[in-house]
Amino acid sequence: MAERKTDIGPPHYEQFLPPVIKKNYGKWKYHEIVRPGVLMHVAESGDKLFSVRAATPRLASTKTLRMFADIAEEYCGGHLRWTSRNNVEFLTDNESNVEPLVERLNKEGYPVGGTGPGITNIVHTQGWVHCHSAASDASGVVKSVMDEMFPYYNGEKKLPAKLRIAFACCLNMCGAVHCSDIAILGVHRKPPDVKHDIMKAQCEIPSTVAACPTGAIRPATVDGKQSVEVIEEQCMFCANCFSVCPAMPLNRPDTDGISIWVGGKVSQARSEPKFSKLAVPYIPNEPPRWPTVVNTVKKIVETYAANARPWERMGEWIDRIGWPRFFKLTGLPFTKYHIDDFTHAGETFQRSLHFKRA
């Protein structure tokens, strides 16, 4: 039997780079968006690299990957890459291949776009496709939102700046949505439904108790069984207990749903990176097309598009006009749920007269 290989790490990236990149590695001079979805990078040598960016649903069948391989071979000497936001990019130094590539990708249903001041692909989590703690599906909401936002993806409509949307199906945030222009986040709203029958067999009671950030879980004997009880008014539905103990499920079809957060960013450009802030605390799950979520996102995007200045990200626009005007312009209600009550909540109270007219 052959020796078992382990700890070999990923393959070295260099073997996958197109010749034009190997030649000009670290010697790029500038780039331009030559048309929506197409970047042209120009090297000091004068060489040009064209990247044609196409949308994917992240979830890809091997059939689609093989088709991408065929397209890359036909137009790009077999070279392609993916972006950090789940777009696929076809890389060629031959300008005359750009037009046929764009046509082909659009025809196959993987539309070209996602560059410049607009909306690109949504980074997201697994949802009902694969996750045990999902408060909503992920891919279905993403698909529904992007169908509606499509003109901002393919360049038909422009925004003042780039707008990054992210989706996570519970507070674990595998999609780390907490610094996005618009974050769509699945939320649970009822305490765990403790399964006393399986608690002892499947969980460690001390670690389950310790998992609760508010101390709402304590050991208890229920019907003669060692288990835990939850002080319900102390539960904030974070599901950290469920992460360590399967006997603490929070998933509920009637009360799970979606919250919307706005104004975060990760880039350093102009203003510091920011967390997203709560815009809408709860919208019920409405499969298959989540119309209320879609319409709310649309309303926020259109209000931003109509009011922000060039280069102003969502959070920068809100910082300039103030939150009272954000809520007035979008028509979203401000509620007690918008006011923080967790650790350091006081830092977000308005402690001056420096607020603007709504």
Add this chain to the structure above:
Amino acid sequence: MATKVRETPMLDELTKGPWPSFVREIKKSAEDGKEAANDLLGVLERSYHEKIGHWKHGGIVGVMGYGGGVIGRYNDLPEEFPHVAHFHTLRVNQPSGWFYTSDILRKICDIWDKHGSGITNFHGSTGDMVLLGCRTEALEPVFAELTELGFDLGGSGSDMRTPSCCCGKARCEWACYDTMNACYDITMHFQDELHRPAFPYKYKFKFAGCGNDCVASIARSDCAVIGTWKDDIQIDQAAVAEYAKGGGIDIQKHVVERCPAGCMSFDGSKLEINNDDCMKCMHCINALPKALAPGKERGATILIGAKAPIIGGALLSSVFVPFLEMEPPYEDLKELTEAIWDLWGEHGKNRERVGEFIQRIGLGNFLEQIGLEPTPEMVVHPRTNPYIFFELDEEE
């Protein structure tokens, strides 16, 4: 071709519209004869009717000798959907910058078509190539064939998670260090920590070539390595004049007046920058890519401690090393990392990320323990409260 592809009236609503459809992808695999894909359609259609998922909690499965890289997943309706009764995920460590060739992509597809559901994620949130859905007995054969092809698994659980990076010098003129090389080097150096979970909780690295941070490192990684420079922004005044003449951008309004440091001035033809005040935010360089470029003395700022909300609330990473030269073999970064892991590994609580650990013991104490001098760049401002834990020497 095996059984007929399931009817999914609700999911079919998600095959309409211009955006590519994940339902269409699952159907492609089902049409290809993948029973697991067909049962996935069934269980997902049911979730859409019932508004709840049908996946059970975890399960300890993996490949021999590794503690990470496989996410165990079982369905709670195994009799109805037997082909997704097991639906485990393999995280496969992606190549730096997510570059592939058609040839290698097809070979990965061959492995996954032979042993798995035919469904993938390109890519998972942390950056891995995700092979979505196989049975327990398929894990070892998939692993053997992947390693034969030159691929290895990524991280999961309380280990070093698969590092990821932007495309850096491969394509971007703004890359202040070689992100793809640094990512590869760190990944190879810490293979044991990647495959065998031994930390209090997860530890993520992300390598971004400049402050635009295309990999969201400052929000998503315990250790963010973000490219920056020490000297002056490079200006090509002739190119500035071209921009001014071209009229595509109002330099005064959209560049000078948007500079957060207020360190620029423009007289209609010449752009001046007071580099002492520059905060390296990248806005002017983003706006005038042909005219401006990062300086020549390039490196990175190292920031530590970002995380999502669970448990104690979300954190952004904060400055640990204001400027570090990023040349192979990255000894300084490796030493810093090992010092952090030693301290956090010994004193961190179960499921406590390093950012939360630092908050608990205090940044000042943390720095002292790992042997890093405090500098003013590490704080927005010095403390405002007088509750200082003075530590007197014996003589005092």
